[in-house]
Amino acid sequence: MDYVGSRFPDFGPPGPPGRELTSAKVVVAGGFGVGKSTFIRSIVENDLLTMTALPPERAGLVTELVRIQFGRVWLDPGLALHLFVAPQWQDPRAGWNDVVRGAVGAVVLFDVMRPADSVDAMRYFEDHHIPYVLALNNVHASVRSDVKAIIHGMGISPEVPVVNCDPRVRLSVRETLISLAEHAKLDRWRRRPGPDETTPLAPVC
């Protein structure tokens, strides 16, 4: 999915005109009401935008559009990070492949009251080899280790970082995204092509 720059005065790049601009993408997934939009609003510069997409499997039915929310934050004058709200998993119109294509990684927000959607999302990212972090929202410290044990018991890789996150707090969101970026970088490093692929050296983080 390519991004197209606009010249809207309230949503334009901060860098000098003519500079090469690059986009990176992060997908935020999880159950209904778990705080996906809140998470993104806490870190982006403007309110979320809504993109309407035709789900590929039902492209003939114009009435069945998928609305995808996203926001943008500039990480440096030439690099924009786009954060996308993953469509609800149980929505049969959801075309996740388009949303996650090319993503740096994903954040799966997890609320113990609604675990099913988050687990589906985790399985999706595992199956598609997309690095992700599990962000526990509203999980009391006393049960965090139990939650982690249950999640790992479901076959989720123990390498997946599990962090605590309050989607309303910018600093918490930032920390979660840093965890994701570190994990994704390590994952990418392990998968890098070339003859050094099997050399068990620790990456420089």
Added chain:
Amino acid sequence: MRLPLGVVKVLLGDMAERGLVDVHQTASAGGDTPDLGLMERVLSGLRRL
């Protein structure tokens, strides 16, 4: 923003040809996975936020 994505893609393709919009390079222009250099840039940028 109220048009189907497929229509928007065609419109933007025509607009990009005429220089009316700038199309940015994506993180994954060469494939489905961003490269390590970009990962490092994202990480550094997040730490500066």
